[in-house]
Amino acid sequence: MVKHTPPSDWFHRAPNVGGLERIEAFFAGHGYELHRHDTYAIGRTLAGVQSFQYRGSRRHSLPGGTLVLHPDEVHDGEAGSDIGFQYRMMYIEPALIQQILGGQPLPFIKTGLSTDPRLFAATDVLMRSLDDPLDPLEEQDALFDLAHALSAVSGTSSKRQGFDYVAAERARAFMHSALDRPVTLDELAQHSGRDRWSLSRDFRLLFGTSPYRYLTMRRLDLVRSLLIQGQSLVSAALIAGFTDQSHMTRQFSKTYGLSPARWMKMHRR
Incomplete structure (x- = not known):
């Protein structure tokens, strides 16, 4: 009797360029524990069933749809069938989306899954094989299309609310210069020109997570x-x-x- 060795989990990661990280991975069974990150996680299931806990419900991603996990939303990942699952995912900093949309509440796909053809088409270039490098201008054009597709599909209002995008962006830039030491909210407020609690609220709205996270x-x-x-x-x-x-x-x-x-x-x- 031939004994079959179960496939091993693996992932490949393309070079991180301009705030866009792309990966392809396979999991035979359990993948990730519950976790969260401060980027959008947007991708496709290539084979199998990709099951995950998201916003209080169990979701199941199949080939042909688009996953859109919002920044700072807790989720996990595991195979929904005995053949495992393979997927491609890109992790996009909300700051990139903000730069394209000009400062507005982040687009939000409530269920984390979409069958909207606009999103599927907008991710085509970015979801191609990791062995095919992206031309810089091609990547930027694709990100522009994706940001506007996200906004359209989520129904995000373009009406500006009472927040200060410039101040939040100043605070974000300052944090990048201080990775090796503690940073206080008072420091961020001083560098941004915004009072600390208004800044904290604006940062969450515009970048999808708290300053500390x-x-x-x-x-x-x-x-x-x-x-x-x-x-x-x-x-x-x-x-x-x-x-x-x-x-x-x-x-x-x-x-x-x-x-x-x-x-x-x-x-x-």
């Missing part, structure tokens, strides 16, 4: 880059501004649903 995510971005370059977990954690390795590992697992060790193991496949 945003700063933590940028530090984790740096950790992943350092690990790929060969840095140890301890060194990567300290360089990226975490108090120690265990602090970084807790945040990493909460954010990606994988431990740093498992993430590195899958990345090397």
Whole structure:
């Protein structure tokens, strides 16, 4: 009797260019624990059934539709059938969407799934094989089309509300310059020219997450880059501004649903 070896989980990651991260992955069974990140996660299931918990319900993504997970929404991931699931996903910073739409509440797809052909068409270029590099101008055009498709499909109003996009963007830029040290909301308020509680409210509305979460995510971005370059977990954690390795590992697992060790193991496949 021939014994079949179950397929191994794997993922491939294209170079992160201009705030757009693209991956392709396969999971034979359980994929990710409950986690959240501060980017849009937009993608397609290529094969199998991709099941996940999202906003209080179990969702099932099939080939032919589009996944649109909103920033900071908790979700997990696992195979919905015994053949596993394969998918492509891109992670897009809300700041990119804001730059295209000119500062308005982020588009929101309530169920995390869409069968709207406008979204499927708008993701075609960005969802092609990771072996095919994107021309920079082609990528920018595709992002423009995607941002406007998201806005149209979600029904986001273009009417401006009472928020200060310029001040929130100043605070966001300042955080990128201070990854290696603690940052206070008072500092952000000083650099943005906006009072701290109004800034905190505006930041959530415009970028989909709190200032603290945003700063933590940028530090984790740096950790992943350092690990790929060969840095140890301890060194990567300290360089990226975490108090120690265990602090970084807790945040990493909460954010990606994988431990740093498992993430590195899958990345090397």
